[in-house]
Amino acid sequence: MATLREIRRRIASIKNIEQVTDAMRVVAAARLRRAQENILATRPYADKLNTILGHLISQANTEEEALVHPLLEIRELKHVCIVSVSADRGLCGSFNSNVTRTTTQRIEYYQDSGADVTLICIGRRGHEHFVRRGYDITDSYVNIFRQLEFQTAVDVVHEFEHLYTDKKIDKVEVIYNNFKSAILQTVLVEQLLPLEPEMPEGDELFLDYIYEPGQVELFEMLLGKHLNMQMWKVLLDSNAAEQAARMAAMENATQKAKELIDELILQRNRARQTQITTEISEIVSGAAALEG
Amino acid sequence: MLSRSFHLEIRTPEKLIYEGDVTSVQAPGVEGNFQILAGHIPFLTALDVGEIRIRESSDASQLMATTGGVFEVLRTGVTALVETAEWASEIDVSRAEEARDRAQEQLTANAPDLNRPRAEAALARAQNRIKVASNL
Numbered sequence A: 001m002a003t004l005r006e007i008r009r010r011i012a013s014i015k016n017i018e019q020v021t022d023a024m025r026v027v028a029a030a031r032l033r034r035a036q037e038n039i040l041a042t043r044p045y046a047d048k049l050n051t052i053l054g055h056l057i058s059q060a061n062t063e064e065e066a067l068v069h070p071l072l073e074i075r076e077l078k079h080v081c082i083v084s085v086s087a088d089r090g091l092c093g094s095f096n097s098n099v100t101r102t103t104t105q106r107i108e109y110y111q112d113s114g115a116d117v118t119l120i121c122i123g124r125r126g127h128e129h130f131v132r133r134g135y136d137i138t139d140s141y142v143n144i145f146r147q148l149e150f151q152t153a154v155d156v157v158h159e160f161e162h163l164y165t166d167k168k169i170d171k172v173e174v175i176y177n178n179f180k181s182a183i184l185q186t187v188l189v190e191q192l193l194p195l196e197p198e199m200p201e202g203d204e205l206f207l208d209y210i211y212e213p214g215q216v217e218l219f220e221m222l223l224g225k226h227l228n229m230q231m232w233k234v235l236l237d238s239n240a241a242e243q244a245a246r247m248a249a250m251e252n253a254t255q256k257a258k259e260l261i262d263e264l265i266l267q268r269n270r271a272r273q274t275q276i277t278t279e280i281s282e283i284v285s286g287a288a289a290l291e292g
Numbered sequence B: 001m002l003s004r005s006f007h008l009e010i011r012t013p014e015k016l017i018y019e020g021d022v023t024s025v026q027a028p029g030v031e032g033n034f035q036i037l038a039g040h041i042p043f044l045t046a047l048d049v050g051e052i053r054i055r056e057s058s059d060a061s062q063l064m065a066t067t068g069g070v071f072e073v074l075r076t077g078v079t080a081l082v083e084t085a086e087w088a089s090e091i092d093v094s095r096a097e098e099a100r101d102r103a104q105e106q107l108t109a110n111a112p113d114l115n116r117p118r119a120e121a122a123l124a125r126a127q128n129r130i131k132v133a134s135n136l
Helices: A004-062 A095-112 A124-132 A150-165 A215-291 B093-109 B116-134
Strands: A079-085 A116-122 A137-141 A171-179 A185-193 A210-212 B006-011 B016-022 B024-029 B032-037 B043-057 B060-074 B077-082 B085-087
Touching: A004 A171, A004 A215, A004 B006, A004 B043, A004 B060, A004 B077, A079 A095, A079 A124, A079 A150, A079 A215, A095 A116, A095 A124, A095 A171, A095 A185, A095 A215, A116 A124, A116 A150, A124 A137, A137 A150, A150 A185, A150 A215, A171 A215, A185 A215, A215 B043, A215 B060, B016 B043, B016 B085, B024 B060, B024 B077, B032 B043, B043 B077, B043 B116, B060 B116, B093 B116
Parallel strands: A079 A116, A079 A171, A116 A137, A210 B043, B006 B077
Antiparallel strands: A171 A185, B006 B016, B024 B032, B024 B043, B043 B060, B060 B077, B060 B085
């Protein structure tokens, strides 16, 4: 059985750990709130962009000239690019391993169907995981989540858009943790390219515009912006999901630490009691020996 | 004559920059600067790097630097969706100057791996910010 001093030392160290995990939980909670605000701030822009794009598409369709654009072109799958979004840091439960596992599954799936796969890793954790295992990585973006900027989304899109229009890849998929709520995050696989523009519902408020420059040029530009926006949403979502996952993980850890401390305190009391009992019986037997 | 006003919204992906009623807005279209007054017909255009000037009344105007986006005029109001927008008073001139010098250096050094369009775009953005800030 552990000595009294050992038990005391363990209690002290677990108390320290508890303080650390609890502080991390509080930090994650604050970051989560900010991340959620960011998601909300993006929504009006994204909605508006979709409306404008919808107007253009419906307009083009009524004119019966099908929209042709390099980013809409569907090709035979020979090369696939997967954008794998993980976190920069650990200590967030199964957040990172969920992404890397799903990514690995998708890679195997494409390889089995005869296509080769290249990766774009976002987040240091995923990057390190795939580098260690020797996967083909086109590019990596690490340490971007601390100060998340729209420009990062633009850079990532620029990277794969370029490869796509050069026909070096035929499909782009993104794998990330979707932020459903503070307690639920699920890994999602979404297709980024070729784009599948959604048809606008109904024709609210639509008026024929004057276009400047032409309709086609505007359409191209808007598709690019739409793609940037989608990537930005993915980054924001993943960031919020990461904070939520870390908050839950740290909450668990703090809880476990508390339970452990309670148990150790019981052990400590028992050990102390044993020690006292031993001492008393020694004194008593010593005194008895003197009398005798 | 009393000038009529209309609703204007300027948004970036990160936040709402401006929302309110204005009498006129000037913006940098890809085919030249233009000005919108109340009652304009529906109009959709792309914006270039440049400055947006808005007037809430005829004697006061506000200025901001933008790096491009989309500009939509509907009968119900005007929306500008821009990549970035900064009020002239909020521009960090020394940072913009640094960015300009860096871009110029890259362009003159002309390294083989230089991404020329990107460096040129960065230069244009930095110069625009400096210009807008000095035009306050």
